[in-house]
Amino acid sequence: MVGLPAPKPLRFGDAALFLDVDGTLAPIAARPQDVGPDARLTRVLDRLKEGLDGRLAVVSGRTLEDIDRILEGRIVCVSAVHGLVRRDCDGTLHLPAAHPGMARATAAFRKFAAEDPGLLVEEKGPSVALHFRQARARALDARALARRIAEETGLALQEGDMVEELRTPGPSKGDSIRDIMATEAFQGAVPVFAGDDATDEHGFAEVERLGGFGVLVGRPRETHARFGLRNVEDVLAWLEAAR
Structure with a gap:
């Protein structure tokens, strides 16, 4: 399969950025707990948060607590557990009901x-x-x-x-992106979502529907993403080039 073209450097002025963690911001480890904070990533996130005026969210399969641990609490707006848990930019927490199974x-x-x-x-x-x-x-x-x-x-x-x-049956990553884009801080922006796994496809489809685009990280495959990057190093370099 032919690889996707690389995305152009992100423009701060009109973008809203959504980022997965494992395989996108951090290499996949043998055990989930082996992934921890990284000084370069922390600097990148701080710069993005300022440049995007807060229009930065993390969309991951990890728990909210684990995301905060890895990213050192840098990002308030988070979709965790593949969309089942969401924390809005104002700190409002959305949790699913417990499932009996x-x-x-x-x-x-x-x-x-x-x-x-x-x-x-x-x-x-x-x-x-x-x-x-x-x-x-x-x-x-x-x-x-x-x-x-x-x-x-x-x-x-x-x-x-x-x-x-x-x-638990419930919202997907795409649903979370839709709901976050409806909040005041994100309204009117162009959504961009970078992720690597099949679970990110709902998110890629949603940002396309909203007029933005997805960035697939890793090996080419059938995808809703429009652009591609090879690995975590390429993602960090792309984010560092944002202006």
Whole structure:
């Protein structure tokens, strides 16, 4: 597949910027907890926040607490857990209702993960993720388990890069971008979203619908994004070139 063209440097004047974390602002690590603050990234975010007059948001599958830890609390406006949790620019928090199937899903993932030290369960409140990046031979079993539990509980199945996630049905990343764009600070701006995973496709589609564009980070694939960057280093360089 032919790669996407690289985006031009971002213009501060009319843009609203949405950024994923893993695989976009930070390299993907073997374990989610291995990703931490980075001095260069912190400088980039501070400059973007000032240049964009606050029209900067993070849209990630991580928990709100984890995003704040990695980004050192630099970004107030955050969509976490793939859109299920949202914190607006004024600090208003939007949380989903508890799902009765979450406890069962968590217990099933824990039991499965106990069979192999390379498996990791990440509990996120309204979702639970089973990571098998360090136990790739268990991928088929992990996927089969996640699909079965989703059918039995009514939880939504979300498949990612070496991870199976069961989430409370609810807003997607695209829904969060739409809702954030409707807030006063973002109204009238051109939305730009950079992300790497299949879970970012709802966001790419939404920014296109709103007159903006998506930036796919990583290997080319079928996507709603209009532009592409190769890796985290290219993303940081692109963000540093914003004017």
